[in-house]
Amino acid sequence: MKAPDFSDIYQKFAHYGREHPQLQTWLARLPEQLDEALDTRRHPEFHGWWQRIQQLPEIQSAEINLKASAITAEKGLQADGQPLTSSQQKQVTGLLRNLMPWRKGPYDLHGTYIDTEWRSDFKWERLSTHLAELRGRKVLDIGGGSGYHAWRLAGEGAEFTLCIDPSPRFFAQFAAVKKLLGKEGLPQVYHLPLGIEALPDKLEAFDTVLSMGVLYHRRSPLDHLLELKSALRPGGELVLETLVVEGDESTALVPENRYAAMRNVWFLPSVKALSLWLRRAGFDNIRCVDLNRTSSEEQRATEWMTFQSLSDFLDPENPELTREGYPAPLRAILLADKPI
Numbered sequence: 026m027k028a029p030d031f032s033d034i035y036q037k038f039a040h041y042g043r044e045h046p047q048l049q050t051w052l053a054r055l056p057e058q059l060d061e062a063l064d065t066r067r068h069p070e071f072h073g074w075w076q077r078i079q080q081l082p083e084i085q086s087a088e089i090n091l092k093a094s095a096i097t098a099e100k101g102l103q104a105d106g107q108p109l110t111s112s113q114q115k116q117v118t119g120l121l122r123n124l125m126p127w128r129k130g131p132y133d134l135h136g137t138y139i140d141t142e143w144r145s146d147f148k149w150e151r152l153s154t155h156l157a158e159l160r161g162r163k164v165l166d167i168g169g170g171s172g173y174h175a176w177r178l179a180g181e182g183a184e185f186t187l188c189i190d191p192s193p194r195f196f197a198q199f200a201a202v203k204k205l206l207g208k209e210g211l212p213q214v215y216h217l218p219l220g221i222e223a224l225p226d227k228l229e230a231f232d233t234v235l236s237m238g239v240l241y242h243r244r245s246p247l248d249h250l251l252e253l254k255s256a257l258r259p260g261g262e263l264v265l266e267t268l269v270v271e272g273d274e275s276t277a278l279v280p281e282n283r284y285a286a287m288r289n290v291w292f293l294p295s296v297k298a299l300s301l302w303l304r305r306a307g308f309d310n311i312r313c314v315d316l317n318r319t320s321s322e323e324q325r326a327t328e329w330m331t332f333q334s335l336s337d338f339l340d341p342e343n344p345e346l347t348r349e350g351y352p353a354p355l356r357a358i359l360l361a362d363k364p365i
Contacts (some may be wrong), residue, residue, distance in 0.1 A: 027079060029200065031059060034215045037185065041163065045230035045258075054225070055217075062218045063193055074197035077120045078204060082113050087135075087207040091180025094146035095133040096173060098206045109135055117205065124198050126330040129170040134205045142330035145173045147323045148237070148266070152358055155314040157262045159183045162232035165256055168239040171198035172216050179212035183233075186213065191220040221252050228256045237266035237358075241290050250306035257363040263308060268293045269316075269357040274301050278351065285338040285347045285354055296357050308361035315358040 035052060042049035065072050087101040101109055109117070118137040121127075130141030160182030166175050169188035172195075178186045188199065196218035203211070217223075221239075234256050236249070243249040253263055270278045272295035284290035294302065296313050303311045324335040335354070340346040345353050 029059075029063065029075070029196075031055070031217075034187075034217065037213065037215070041185070041230065045228070047225050047228045048230050050225045051223075051228065054223075058219055058223050059217070062191065063196075068193045071193040071197065074124055074194065075200075077123045078197060078201050081117060081120055081201060081204050082109060084109075084135075084205055084207040086209040087205075089206050089210070091176050091212070093133075094144075095131040095138065096176045096202065096206075097133040098135055099133075101135050101205070101207060121201060122329075124194065124201060126332060127171065127198065128195075128330060129173045130329075132173075132202055134202065139329050140327040141173075142324060142327060142334055144323050146177075148356075148358075149174060149177050151315045151317060152264065152266070153177070153181065155358075155360060156181075156264070157233065159233070163187075163230065164233040164235070165189070165231040166235045166237075167221050167253070167256075168236065169216075171195045172202065172214065174235065174237070175199075175214050175216070176202075178233075178235075179214045184213065186215070187231075188214070188216045189219050189221070189223070190216070191218060193218050221249070221256075224252070224256055226255055229258050231256055231261060232258060233262050233264065235264040235266075237264065240265065240267040241284075241293055244291050246292050246294070247302055247306060250302060250308075254306055254308065254363055259363055260365040261363050263303075263361045263363065264358065265299075265303070265361065266356060266358045267299070269296055269299060269355055270352055271295060271355070272298065274298050280349070280351060283349055284351055285335075285349070286333070296359070299357070299359060303359065303361050307364065309364055310362040311359060312361075313357055313359050315356075317356050319354040319356055 038048045038052040084101040085104045087098040090097040114136045127139050127141045129143045129145045130139050132139040161184045163185045164178050164183045166188040172188045175186045175188040199216040234253050240246050270293050274297045276295040277298050278293040300311050321336050326334040340348050
């Protein structure tokens with residue numbers, strides 16, 4: 026079986042490493058990190074997922090849309106100039122179903138509409154108008170899942186977008202989407218199956234860094250903020266999206282056990298407390314640009330994610346509470362700058 030090919034990202038690291046030496050440092054470690062991340066002894070299921078991706082048709086060119094609510098590819102042509110047959114389109118659907126569950130999206134790929142658990146386009150619409158101009162920027166999306174927001178960032182002109190997420194399944198989903206978008210005319214969007222721990226200290230290589238839906242999974246949220254700051258160049262912009270609660274600068278919810286059925290939730294601060302944490306971490310120009318109660322229209326079970334979802338995690342008698350009795354999910358988006 027053909028192994029994942031990371032040669033393109035290695036070349037990009039070497040290129041951008043002329044300006045940002047720590048990328049060269051990371052490049053030296055990267056092959057070993059990736060071998061460990063995709064070791065089939067640790068992740069035996071990855072072998073099957075990668076086989077499915079190899080069976081997807083080779084798309085030479087397609088009409089793609091990275092600005093629509095769904096990342097879209099249509100009118101795909103193969104290397105011989107022929108469109109996909111109806112049989113191949115059905116094959117695409119079946120192979121993509123083998124990569125379920127699909128969490129973030131949606132995608133519309135040659136007649137297969139992947140209705141993901143999260144309508145990530147809702148969050149994008151709330152965020153996108155507040156971002157700094159993306160054209161020409163290098164962007165890092167931490168914990169970006171299968172890469173939906175990475176494609177949307179590229180659609181707005183980001184020069185180079187890197188999504189990292191330690192899940193091999195999400196890496197496989199990204200690879201499947203990228204293959205179906207075709208070989209011609211794709212922007213520089215890449216995915217590494219790694220967590221933030223893989224980044225070297227004082228990387229300072231990215232103009233924009235996103236951490237969306239990650240902070241509450243970290244045992245030490247202040248350390249996470251410092252890691253994000255370390256990845257940013259001076260003057261760069263942080264995009265931080267996380268679960269919050271109402272309250273003042275001293276308010277933070279620490280769940281006793283689970284929160285909305287999730288075990289690994291540690292801290293849910295108020296917006297004011299989170300702003301204080303960001304100031305303590307050394308950020309300035311901190312502003313909350315969105316505060317939104319998660320709805321069952323935005324997060325729900327679908328035929329592409331058939332497990333329990335938001336409605337199952339709320340108190341059936343009072344949807345303003347989780348089934349554990351905590352306030353129902355409230356999400357905030359904060360932007361902040363790294364001082365020059």
